[in-house]
Amino acid sequence: MSMLSTTEKTYQELRQKAEAKLAPLADKPLIWIGTATCGKAAGALEVREAFKEELKNKGVDARVMEVGCMGHCYAEPLAVIAKPGFPALCYGKVDEGLVKRLVDDFLVHDDPCYEFAMVALEANDIFPTFADFPRGVYEEKIILEQCGFIDPEDIDHYLAKDGYAALARVLDMESPQVIKEVKAANLRGRGGAGFPAGVKWEAVAGQAEQTRYVICNADEGDPGAFMDRSILESNPHLVVEGMIICAYAVGASHGYLYIRSEYPQAIRRVRTALQQARERGLLGNSILGSDFNFDLEIFAGAGAFVCGEGTALINSMEGKLGLPEHRPPRLSTAGLRGKPTVLNNVKTFAYVPLIIKKGAEWFKNTGTPGSPGTAVFALAGKVANPGLVEVPMGTTLRQLIYDVGQGIPGDKKFKAVQIGGPSGGCLPEAALDIPIDFDSLKEAGAIMGSGGVVILDEDDCMVRIARYFLKFTQQESCGKCTFCRLGTRHMLDILTAITRGEGKLSDLETLRELAEDVQAGSLCNLGKTAPNPVLTTLKYFYDEYRAHIKEKRCPALMCPDLIAYYIAPEKCSKLCNACVGSCPVEAVYTREDGLKAINQGKCVKCDNCLKACPFEYNAVIKLSPPSLLEEKERSTK
Amino acid sequence: MISGIFGEMILKGMSATMFKEGGRETIIETINAVLAEHGARRENLIPLLQEVQERLGYLPKPAMEEIASALGVPAVEVYGPATFYNAFRLHPPGDHQIKVCMGTACFMIGGQIALDSFERRLKIKLGETTPDRRFSLDQVACVGCCALAPVVVVDNLVEGHVTPTRVDGIILSFETQQGDGKGEQEA
Ligand SMILES: Cc1cc2nc3c(=O)[nH]c(=O)nc-3n(C[C@H](O)[C@H](O)[C@H](O)COP(=O)(O)O)c2cc1C
Ligand code: FES
Numbered sequence: 094m095s096m097l098s099t100t101e102k103t104y105q106e107l108r109q110k111a112e113a114k115l116a117p118l119a120d121k122p123l124i125w126i127g128t129a130t131c132g133k134a135a136g137a138l139e140v141r142e143a144f145k146e147e148l149k150n151k152g153v154d155a156r157v158m159e160v161g162c163m164g165h166c167y168a169e170p171l172a173v174i175a176k177p178g179f180p181a182l183c184y185g186k187v188d189e190g191l192v193k194r195l196v197d198d199f200l201v202h203d204d205p206c207y208e209f210a211m212v213a214l215e216a217n218d219i220f221p222t223f224a225d226f227p228r229g230v231y232e233e234k235i236i237l238e239q240c241g242f243i244d245p246e247d248i249d250h251y252l253a254k255d256g257y258a259a260l261a262r263v264l265d266m267e268s269p270q271v272i273k274e275v276k277a278a279n280l281r282g283r284g285g286a287g288f289p290a291g292v293k294w295e296a297v298a299g300q301a302e303q304t305r306y307v308i309c310n311a312d313e314g315d316p317g318a319f320m321d322r323s324i325l326e327s328n329p330h331l332v333v334e335g336m337i338i339c340a341y342a343v344g345a346s347h348g349y350l351y352i353r354s355e356y357p358q359a360i361r362r363v364r365t366a367l368q369q370a371r372e373r374g375l376l377g378n379s380i381l382g383s384d385f386n387f388d389l390e391i392f393a394g395a396g397a398f399v400c401g402e403g404t405a406l407i408n409s410m411e412g413k414l415g416l417p418e419h420r421p422p423r424l425s426t427a428g429l430r431g432k433p434t435v436l437n438n439v440k441t442f443a444y445v446p447l448i449i450k451k452g453a454e455w456f457k458n459t460g461t462p463g464s465p466g467t468a469v470f471a472l473a474g475k476v477a478n479p480g481l482v483e484v485p486m487g488t489t490l491r492q493l494i495y496d497v498g499q500g501i502p503g504d505k506k507f508k509a510v511q512i513g514g515p516s517g518g519c520l521p522e523a524a525l526d527i528p529i530d531f532d533s534l535k536e537a538g539a540i541m542g543s544g545g546v547v548i549l550d551e552d553d554c555m556v557r558i559a560r561y562f563l564k565f566t567q568q569e570s571c572g573k574c575t576f577c578r579l580g581t582r583h584m585l586d587i588l589t590a591i592t593r594g595e596g597k598l599s600d601l602e603t604l605r606e607l608a609e610d611v612q613a614g615s616l617c618n619l620g621k622t623a624p625n626p627v628l629t630t631l632k633y634f635y636d637e638y639r640a641h642i643k644e645k646r647c648p649a650l651m652c653p654d655l656i657a658y659y660i661a662p663e664k665c666s667k668l669c670n671a672c673v674g675s676c677p678v679e680a681v682y683t684r685e686d687g688l689k690a691i692n693q694g695k696c697v698k699c700d701n702c703l704k705a706c707p708f709e710y711n712a713v714i715k716l717s718p719p720s721l722l723e724e725k726e727r728s729t730k
Numbered sequence: 731m732i733s734g735i736f737g738e739m740i741l742k743g744m745s746a747t748m749f750k751e752g753g754r755e756t757i758i759e760t761i762n763a764v765l766a767e768h769g770a771r772r773e774n775l776i777p778l779l780q781e782v783q784e785r786l787g788y789l790p791k792p793a794m795e796e797i798a799s800a801l802g803v804p805a806v807e808v809y810g811p812a813t814f815y816n817a818f819r820l821h822p823p824g825d826h827q828i829k830v831c832m833g834t835a836c837f838m839i840g841g842q843i844a845l846d847s848f849e850r851r852l853k854i855k856l857g858e859t860t861p862d863r864r865f866s867l868d869q870v871a872c873v874g875c876c877a878l879a880p881v882v883v884v885d886n887l888v889e890g891h892v893t894p895t896r897v898d899g900i901i902l903s904f905e906t907q908q909g910d911g912k913g914e915q916e917a
C-alpha cells in the first residue's frame with residue numbers, strides 16, 4: 094500500500110467521519126423534499142410540515158430532509174421517499190392529501206402508491222427511472238448530478254459523496270499541473286462569453302504581483318434565468334470546492350462570491366457552507382493540513398444588471414458605482430484592488446472538481462470539440478416541462494425543446510425560442526436544428542448566454558418580446574456610453590410606438606441603423622448585445638412588425654392597444670354570469686336581452702373574462718385590429 | 731370607532747412607521763452600530779448601506795450623510811451608489827411589500843396584467859407606496875418559479891398564477907386581516 098500524504102489522510106478522516114455519521118440513518122425511511130426557492134413557492138414547506146405532522150400522528154420513525162432543486166419545476170412540490178426494501182421513489186405535485194396516503198399506505202403498510210409516483214431514482218424491476226424518459230435520454234447531469242439529492246446545509250452529505258476529494262488531490266499537485274489539466278479540458282466560461290478558464294487562470298498565476306483574488310460571479314442578471322441560484326441553493330460545496338482549487342492553482346489567499354441580493358436563500362446556504370467548510374479545515378489556514386491558506390467571503394450585489402460585467406462588478410465591490418471600464422488592463426492583470434483576479438461564473442467553478450477527479454479527457458468526451466462538456470439551461474415559457482436541465486453541448490434546440498422539455502403545451506404552435514436573455518436573440522422554427530454551443534448560436538444571431546431559454550408560442554408577440562428586452566437593457570444601461578444610453582432609449586420609443594399601432598415602415602430602417610450604432614458605440618457587452626433581440630426578431634419575424642405597422646394588428650393578439658375583447662352573442666349562454674363577476678372594473682355587463690357585452694371604454698384588457706368564460710361556451714374572443722369590433726357589432730345588431 | 735383587531739393593526743402600523751421614520755437619534759445609533767460591525771472603510775460602502783437599509787427599512791437622507799462623514803467622503807459619494815443600485819430605497823417601504831415578477835416568462839404569461847391590476851387596485855404606480863404606507867409596489871426579475879407564472883412575491887412569500895381576481899384576493903386578505911396573505915398553492 095502506498096503511503097498516504099498528509100492531505101489525503103486528513104481528507105480520509107473527514108470523509109470517514111461523515112460516512113459514519115450518515116450510515117446509521119440508512120436503515121430508516123428517508124423523505125426528502127425540494128425546498129429551493131422554486132419548491133418553496135409551490136408549497137414545499139407546507140408539504141414538509143404535513144409529513145412531520147403525519148409521521149408523528151402515525152408514530153412512524155422516518156427522517157425528513159430538505160434538499161435543493163431536482164430540476165423538475167413543473168412537478169413541484171417534489172418529495173422522494175427512500176424506504177429500505179424499495180427503490181427510492183419520487184412523487185410530484187405533492188399535497189397534504191397525498192402526504193397522508195404516502196405515510197399511511199407506504200410507510201406504515203408497504204404499498205408505495207405507484208399510481209402517484211413519478212419516477213424511481215434507482216434502477217429496479219418495477220418502476221421506470223429517469224433514464225426511461227426522453228428527458229433522461231438526452232440529459233447528462235454532471236454539475237447538477239447531486240442537486241436535489243443531497244442536503245445542501247450539511248457538508249457531510251457532500252463529503253460522503255466524494256466531495257472535496259478533488260481538493261485533496263490538488264493539494265498534492267504542483268499548481269501549474271492543475272492549470273494544465275483545466276486548460277487541457279478546454280473548460281470554457283459558462284457566464285456567457287465562453288472564454289477558456291485555464292487560459293485566464295494561467296494569466297493570473299503568471300503575474301509578478303503576489304496578492305491575487307478569486308471571485309465567483311453569481312450575479313445572474315438575465316431576467317429569465319435561475320441556474321446559478323439553483324446550484325448555489327442545491328449544492329454550494331461543489332462551487333466552493335472549485336473556487337478553492339482555482340485559488341490553489343493561481344496562488345490566491347482570498348476570494349469572494351458575488352451573489353445578487355435578490356437571492357437570500359442562496360446567500361444563506363452559501364454562508365452555511367462556508368462556515369462548515371471552515372470548521373472542517375477546508376477553508377482558512379493550512380487547508381487539509383497543507384501549507385495552503387485560503388478563505389472566502391460573500392459579497393451581496395446591490396441589484397444592477399451591468400454589475401455582472403467584470404469591471405463593473407469590481408467597481409461595485411470597491412464601493413463605487415458599477416460602471417464598466419475600458420479593457421485592457423484585464424482583470425487578470427489588474428482586478429480587485431488593482432490586483433490580479435480570476436472571475437468565473439458559478440457553473441464554470443462547479444465543473445472544476447469533476448475535471449480534476451475524472452480528468453480532462455473524460456470531460457472532453459461530452460459535448461463538441463469546440464465546446465466540451467455540458468450546458469445547463471433554465472427552460473421556461475410555453476413548454477410542457479419547464480425546469481433546470483443539463484444536456485451535452487451540441488444537443489440541438491429541437492431536442493432541448495421537444496424531447497427534454499416535452500414540447501409546447503396545449504394545441505399551440507411553436508413560434509420562437511429566446512436564448513441568451515437580453516443579450517441573446519429569438520430564433521424561429523427553421524433554426525431549431527442548430528446545435529447548442531458557443532459558436533453555432535452566435536452565427537444565428539443569438540448567444541449561448543448563461544442559460545436562460547424561453548419558449549414562445551403563437552400567442553406571444555415578437556415585437557412585444559423585443560420591446561421587453563430592450564426596455565430591460567435600457568433601464569439597466571449604466572449611462573456611461575452615449576449610444577447605449579440614448580440609442581437604446583430611441584429604439585425603445587420606436588418599439589413602443591409600433592406596439593401601439595403608431596409605427597411607420599421607415600421606423601424599421603431607423604431601428605436597424607440605431608442597432609448598429611449602439612453595437613459599435615458601446616464599451617461593454619451590455620450595449621454591444623442589447624440590439625440582438627430586436628435584430629433577430631426583425632430578421633425572422635418581419636411580418637409581425639409589418640402587421641403592427643400597416644394593419645394596426647397584433648397577430649398574436651397580445652399588444653393591449655391593438656386588441657379588443659368581444660363577447661360573441663351566438664356563443665354566449667346568457668345564463669351564466671362568470672364574465673360579469675370576473676371583471677375587475679365592471680366593464681362587462683348584461684344587456685337587456687340577457688346577453689353579456691363589454692363596455693369598451695372601461696375595459697382594461699386584463700383577460701379575466703376570457704379566462705372566466707366556461708370552455709363549453711368560449712364566448713369571449715380577442716379581436717385585432719380593434720376596428721373589427723365595429724363590423725362585428727354592426728352585423729349582429 | 732376603531733376597535734378590535736382593526737385598531738390594533740393601525741397602532742402596529744403606526745409604531746412600525748414611527749420606528750422607520752426614526753428620529754435622528756435612532757439613525758445615528760443604527761449607523762454607529764453598523765459601522766462598528768463592518769468597519770468604517772470606503773470600500774465597505776455597499777455592505778454598509780445594505781445593513782443600514784436592513785435595519786431602517788430604507789436609506790433616510792440623514793443616514794447617508796452620517797455614513798459619508800464617518801467615511802470622510804463628500805455626501806454625493808454616498809448618494810451616487812444609493813441611487814445607482816436598484817436594491818436601495820430612499821423612501822420608507824410599505825408595511826406590505828408587493829413585488830411583481832417581470833422576468834421573461836412571467837412577463838410573457840400575464841405579469842404585466844398582474845402589475846396593471848395592482849396599480850389599479852392600490853392606486854399607485856410601480857415603485858410607489860400607498861399614502862397610508864400599507865403597501866408598496868415593486869418589480870423583481872425572475873425568482874426562479876417560472877413554472878408558476880405569473881408570479882408575485884408578497885412579503886417574501888411567492889404566489890403563483892396571479893390573475894386579476896387573485897390580485898383582489900391578496901389585497902382583500904390584508905384589508906380584512908383574516909388571511910395571512912398566503913395564496914392558493916398550485917395543486
Ligand atoms: C452586462 C453584462 C452582464 C453579465 N452578467 C453576468 C452574470 O450575471 N453572470 C456571469 O457569470 N457573467 C456575467 N457576465 C459575463 C462576465 O462579464 C464574465 O465574462 C464572466 O463572469 C466570466 O466568467 P466565465 O468565464 O466563467 O464565464 C456579464 C457580462 C455583461 C457584459
Ligand atoms: S420569470 Fe417570473 S419566476 Fe421566472
